[in-house]
Amino acid sequence: MTTDSPHDPAVAFTAATKTYGAVRAVDGLDLTVRQGETVALLGRNGAGKSTAIGLLLGLDEPDSGRVAVFGTAPDRAVAAGRVGAMLQEARPVSRVTVRELVGFVARTYPSPMPVDEALALAGLTALAGRRVDRLSGGQTQRVRFAVALAGNPELIVLDEPTAALDVEARQEFWDSMRGYARRGNTVLFSTHYLEEADAHADRIVVLDSGRVLADGTGEELKRAAGGSLVSFDLAGGPTDWLGLLPGVTSFEVRGDRARLRTGDSDATVRALARRDAVRSLEVAPVSLNDAFLALTRPPHATARTPETAR
Numbered sequence: 001m002t003t004d005s006p007h008d009p010a011v012a013f014t015a016a017t018k019t020y021g022a023v024r025a026v027d028g029l030d031l032t033v034r035q036g037e038t039v040a041l042l043g044r045n046g047a048g049k050s051t052a053i054g055l056l057l058g059l060d061e062p063d064s065g066r067v068a069v070f071g072t073a074p075d076r077a078v079a080a081g082r083v084g085a086m087l088q089e090a091r092p093v094s095r096v097t098v099r100e101l102v103g104f105v106a107r108t109y110p111s112p113m114p115v116d117e118a119l120a121l122a123g124l125t126a127l128a129g130r131r132v133d134r135l136s137g138g139q140t141q142r143v144r145f146a147v148a149l150a151g152n153p154e155l156i157v158l159d160e161p162t163a164a165l166d167v168e169a170r171q172e173f174w175d176s177m178r179g180y181a182r183r184g185n186t187v188l189f190s191t192h193y194l195e196e197a198d199a200h201a202d203r204i205v206v207l208d209s210g211r212v213l214a215d216g217t218g219e220e221l222k223r224a225a226g227g228s229l230v231s232f233d234l235a236g237g238p239t240d241w242l243g244l245l246p247g248v249t250s251f252e253v254r255g256d257r258a259r260l261r262t263g264d265s266d267a268t269v270r271a272l273a274r275r276d277a278v279r280s281l282e283v284a285p286v287s288l289n290d291a292f293l294a295l296t297r298p299p300h301a302t303a304r305t306p307e308t309a310r
């Protein structure tokens with residue numbers, strides 16, 4: 001039997017596994033989200049993000065392992081209104097106004113958020129009287145956010161909330177989400193957008209094949225992937241020595257240009273200089289995009305990559 005205390009993590013996966021036929025969608029997942037954190041789940045298509053979210057909302061049960069939300073069973077936490085969710089598929093609702101819809105959902109919870117407060121947090125006050133089937137994509141997404149807020153949850157779970165939104169609608173959406181997080185609430189969102197994970201999450205958890213591949217801040221992920229990129233022209237020379245250079249964690253060769261990922265660019269550059277291999281030399285910090293690609297590179301790739309950020 002689990003207990004429920006303010007010190008319980010908002011979310012705790014313990015060796016959770018969920019299999020569909022031969023596919024291990026979630027594979028021995030260990031992941032803890034503390035109360036008040038904003039965490040991004042980042043991963044390629046099929047990495048297991050939606051399956052993990054389904055488990056933590058109690059929509060599905062793990063085949064083995066455990067999932068707890070605020071120290072209790074996910075379906076109990078959801079029924080108590082402690083968890084709000086925005087999932088990928090939206091059911092169309094017509095003819096009701098924004099205020100009516102949010103009010104209707106709020107009444108199904110034991111201690112809902114006042115409707116005006118949910119509308120204000122979602123940036124919908126001016127649209128409260130509009131029919132929900134007469135809104136733009138960005139406005140519809142904000143209505144879904146207000147619906148997720150209706151039960152006055154302490155945790156909100158968002159599965160790719162900004163997919164298909166333009167830049168302005170995305171910005172408005174994240175402003176609303178931050179307003180909610182600033183109240184001390186917990187947010188877990190999945191995304192394919194690295195910039196979004198870096199800009200809006202305290203912590204990024206990279207999932208691959210249903211497992212945590214890396215877990216840390218954007219800066220930590222960049223460091224784990226090798227802090228800098230050193231590139232230079234090979235001038236037709238061999239490439240077999242590149243991976244042996246000091247600091248180098250992986251490398252690739254495109255045309256005649258070698259690109260080295262290194263955790264110690266000074267040592268790498270000194271070694272290159274000793275070999276007189278500094279033609280068109282460039283040193284640049286690794287981008288989050290490079291870090292993500294290095295971390296999720298398929299196992300058959302030639303480059304050597306770190307296994308985890310922590």
Ligand SMILES: Nc1ncnc2c1ncn2[C@@H]1O[C@H](COP(=O)(O)OP(=O)(O)OP(=O)(O)O)[C@@H](O)[C@H]1O
Pocket residue numbers: 020023024025043044045046047048049050051052
């Ligand atoms: N209901 C299901 N039946 C069979 N296989 C499933 C089911 N749901 C998910 N899968 C498989 O489990 C794996 C993980 O899928 P999941 O949807 O969790 O990934 P995801 O990271 O959310 O992907 P995306 O970014 O495309 O939404 C995939 O290989 C998927 O095909």
